[in-house]
Amino acid sequence: MNRSAMDLWVGVFVAMGIAAMLFLALKVGNLLTLDGTPGYQLEARFDNIGGLKLRAPVKAAGVVVGRVESVRLDPKTYEAVATLRIDRMYEFTRDTIASINTSGVLGEVYVGLDAGGDPVMLKNGDRIMKTQSAVVLEKLIGQFLFDKAAEGGKAGQGEKAKEAEGTKK
């Protein structure tokens, strides 16, 4: 095998390899969508963020408009503070409601934004005042069971009381 043919093959190989890396970065990964594009920050406080993770999507009307940048606990109010980085293309009204939703039963957790009608728009570093916490399934089930148990307990007590009356007579 002479040298120029070998160089050609190596060139083809390296070009293919780099093309594969670009394919993985652009087509499989999301290098050009939202990541790296500088956006502005919004802050939202929730009583409970459920399973919200870093880098979870922020969606408005189902469209991804940003990502969750950080999540921390306010040590004084014990509220979860989520910092959202929103794409500069999108602006939201000051009365926007941020809620924590789950797509599907087992799907990913995301922050949903519902814009209101306020003429004033949110700026970098502003806080979203109206928030709706995550629905924690375990709590709901727990509440349901507790209610059932309370009902059952009351019914049981009523019967006992009747029985007691019966023995008196």
Added chain:
Amino acid sequence: MSVEVAQGLAYWLRRLGSAVTGGLAKLGYAARFLVAVLWHSPQAFRRIHLTLREVYFAGVLSLVIILMSGMFVGMVLSLQGYETLKRYGSDEQLGILVALALVRELGPVIAGLLFASRAGSAITAEIGLMKTTEQLAAMEMMAVDPLARVIAPRFWGGIISMPLLAALFSAFGVFGGYLVGVRLIGIDEGAFWGQMKAGVDVWPDVTNGIIKSVVFGIAVSLIAVFEGYDSKPTAEGVSTATTRTVVISSLTILALDFVMTAFMFRGGGV
């Protein structure tokens, strides 16, 4: 009686000790060998055609097996993944499953294993045979350092080839997954690519896969050239060295993969 027991015990302890010191000595030798190879590496780049030749032998000639395996692994992943995801009614997540499995784990690891058995063994056999036929000694006689002329180009050829092969493996795997998932099974094409894009991040997923493949490339190349250089100059020695290259590289890849995965993906959650 008790003297015999003590002697037997001493015998086994001595064997254990010699195994440990022997292993340590070899590890130290390999580390010094690595330093020597790195020291001679500038010459491998000064005469770049030597390294390019090794990229050709290690990389270009491994292309067929890597691309075919990548494609079949992607296709099988797609078939198996679909069967499982269908039970939960989330078969549109197939794109994420295939892409993440390939980019994070299977791409670097299987490409590394194939590379070790396809190219690593060839490098070891070549160097071992050069040593057996005293070509390395002849080079030294002519004041040509075999480390610079033979070892370093092969070492760097392997390191350059491996990440490219792993990326090609993953890319063809994703393509194979696409063929089976979208063309054969009939998942929505937009959902397949869209979910994949939403679920796979360049950082950490793709970059960590590339870091893994670079580390595997260094490990396999070092083991291959070291085993060849260290082989006994007999026919049997070369065959043993070649086998050792494949076995040790494969085990090293799997062990390194576990360690790196533990550090890289310790749950990026809150």
